[in-house]
Amino acid sequence: MDEALNLIHVGCERARDLELSLPTMASQPDLLSSSCQDIMDIFSAAKQRIDCLFADSLQWHPHVQQDPLCTSLGPGISIPPSNRLGGTRTERRDEGTGDVAMGGDIHDIPAADVSQGGEPSTLSRRRNNRRGIPRSSDEERRTFLVSASRIGNPEIPPDDGYTWRKYGQKEILGSRFPRGYFRCTHQKLYQCPAKKLVQRLDHDPSTFEVTYRHHHTCHMSSTAPSAVHPPSLQHLITSQDTTTHVLTAAPTQASITSAAGPSSNAWMPTAFDIGGMNVGGDIAGPSTIGDPELNYGEGHSGGLDPGFFSYSEEHWKGEDQK
DNA sequence: GTCATTTGACCAAG
DNA sequence: CTTGGTCAAATGAC
Numbered sequence A: 001m002d003e004a005l006n007l008i009h010v011g012c013e014r015a016r017d018l019e020l021s022l023p024t025m026a027s028q029p030d031l032l033s034s035s036c037q038d039i040m041d042i043f044s045a046a047k048q049r050i051d052c053l054f055a056d057s058l059q060w061h062p063h064v065q066q067d068p069l070c071t072s073l074g075p076g077i078s079i080p081p082s083n084r085l086g087g088t089r090t091e092r093r094d095e096g097t098g099d100v101a102m103g104g105d106i107h108d109i110p111a112a113d114v115s116q117g118g119e120p121s122t123l124s125r126r127r128n129n130r131r132g133i134p135r136s137s138d139e140e141r142r143t144f145l146v147s148a149s150r151i152g153n154p155e156i157p158p159d160d161g162y163t164w165r166k167y168g169q170k171e172i173l174g175s176r177f178p179r180g181y182f183r184c185t186h187q188k189l190y191q192c193p194a195k196k197l198v199q200r201l202d203h204d205p206s207t208f209e210v211t212y213r214h215h216h217t218c219h220m221s222s223t224a225p226s227a228v229h230p231p232s233l234q235h236l237i238t239s240q241d242t243t244t245h246v247l248t249a250a251p252t253q254a255s256i257t258s259a260a261g262p263s264s265n266a267w268m269p270t271a272f273d274i275g276g277m278n279v280g281g282d283i284a285g286p287s288t289i290g291d292p293e294l295n296y297g298e299g300h301s302g303g304l305d306p307g308f309f310s311y312s313e314e315h316w317k318g319e320d321q322k
Numbered sequence B: 001g002t003c004a005t006t007t008g009a010c011c012a013a014g
Numbered sequence C: 001c002t003t004g005g006t007c008a009a010a011t012g013a014c
Helices: A002-025 A029-057 A089-093 A122-128 A306-320
Strands: A071-074 A077-079 A141-147 A164-170 A179-184 A195-200 A207-213 A233-239 A242-248
């Protein structure tokens, strides 16, 4: 891991140098291009090392990188579909579902499809409705820890570029904070199945556990309003049977919908998404580090905040020591 | 009027 | 029976 970290260090330094040199290099596209290539190569090498470590620690097979189910999060971060926090019955049950087809195997039943029968009363109709998800489903889940404390209000988790509509909130056993349930705002319009569950951590209220289910399909539509401005990667933690990806992102205004109202829970996030597994960052702005690996998702360019790494490294080390 | 949030009830799985 | 996930009526904001 040290080797990967060193590479990331070097890459960050190069990126910073590039940033400082931008005014002068702007007129030298060749130099600019080669500098970008250098940085890409460095991060790419770091990614490979981290991937290898990941594969080893999780006993993944080498094919994991080619596995379309293992979606790249950027340099060094790949998430298997079966990745999730352990502990709950649901999560345990989902173990070993890494081969589940992603995206195509949607188990959620759209509301429009749920109603059956003729003209039942409200009560009977609701009784006939299939409530709750089949927890034994093999649906894909991806869990991340999202720190909201780096930029902006730590009470408000970062934006992920998607717009979410809250459809439920529930007290979870053993948790001080309720879990919020969100679905893509465009679920109906574009039959977008993406959902996310957001829960604040007991021991670290500034961190949110965000679980994504299914992928966004709404942004595939040319008319879909969803714009992806994924967050920058913060770091990841691997522990025992749990691999949790920790990210941080700058909060933005764009897609915060559920927290808008005065009656909303201040902490409850609406958007920070890797629902489409699009992770990168809008912090870096135009100076995107253009590794092909960083082109997360469907045509959304990603960027990494040069400053993010220095932060994440400290964080990483701290977590590694645990 | 439209859209989003809140919240109690419902449902399936364990 | 317990629990997590979802539905949908009620409510509020714009």
